[in-house]
Amino acid sequence: MTQTGKSIYELDTPTLLLDQGKLEANIRDMANFAKENGLMLRPHIKTHKSSKIAKMQLEAGAVGITTAKIGEAEVMARAGIKDILIAYPIAAEKKVNRLIELLGQEVHLKVAVDNLEQLGLLDQFMSKTPHQLEVWIKVNSGLNRCGVEPGSEAVQLAKNIALKKKLKLGGIFTHAGHSYAAPSLAEIEKIGLLEGKAVAESAEACEREGIPIAVRSVGSTPTYKIAGKVKGINEVRPGNAVFFDAIQAGLGVTEIDRCALTVLAAVAGKYPNRKTIVLDTGSKVLCLDQGAHGNKSVKGFGHVVGHSEITIERLSEEHGIASIEGETSLCLNDVVQIIPNHACPVVNLFDEYVIHQEGVVTDVWDIEARGKVT
Structure with a gap:
């Protein structure tokens, strides 16, 4: 030992070494940015994978955490963390059964959604339970990985969620991971602004149709301080910023x-x-x-x-x-x-x-x- x-x-x-002073300074920096800009902070724990560090972030002011997978959420829930976004589309029954177990532990759970087939499966599996599942629409802000296109596609998905008895819409979010490929800080700035607008404008379009969007969330360590300042955004989800690394330094x-x-x-x-x-x-x-x-x-x-x-x-x-x-x-x-x-x-x-x-x-x-x- x-x-x-x-x-x-x-x-x-x-x-594997972790400098506690630098860790604490990075946690404070994220929390201070959120506080100074009137934002909620929901850091992504896939970087550190530690309930100890997640609790430090919560103590600094975070409203909850983000995970990449259900397995991470299960670990954090066992550690007593109860407000969790799983920022990943889930549709398989065996995985939904794990979500149901978390809901039974009174975890305030949110799950990413980005297509109609997934909505139907989630609603079907949840219909066998007493629970209602909160879902957040993921929009594509340029990474071209998961997510509906901003605007009309997000509105259409929101309308379909409203028809599902066992699902409720809690927010719209995105991840501008393509910022990691940016050749300059000017390009990162551009990506961050587009990231914020993709979420804010999708939320506004939904609300024009009478569908309220409580949370408008952006992520990505290179862009969160840019996208977080876009009008209409009220949450940020940085992950890597808890440690930083050589890539972040290389990006500037x-x-x-x-x-x-x-x-x-x-x-x-x-x-x-x-x-x-x-x-x-x-x-x-x-x-x-x-x-x-x-x-x-x-x-x-x-x-x-x-x-x-x-x-x-x-x-x-x-x-x-x-x-x-x-x-x-x-x-x-x-x-x-x-x-x-x-x-x-x-x-x-x-x-x-x-x-x-x-x-x-x-x-x-x-x-x-x-x-x-x-």
């Missing part, structure tokens, strides 16, 4: 020193004739992500803190093969911290965070929802 009071550099490697969304999550790694081999070192962190630790949705906004497979001369050029399962530009002070068994390119999938590979303050271990927190992908 990891002992408090140790230097992080005494730990075995690879280890944050500074690299705000990244709270790092991987502790050791030099497993040094090969001067090839100008390379090998780190004990391969794809099973750092993942192969170099920029979501098409933009390679980072160099290599992780940022080696304090060693700009090192670039992790390629990963095999257990090895990080890094090139040396010029000279390096790193020797065999030396230990470094690596900021992952994409924090979310890296977290999903570990069982726990080792918490530290200025490099001294203070605690260990379980990542209870890791691997919960159903």
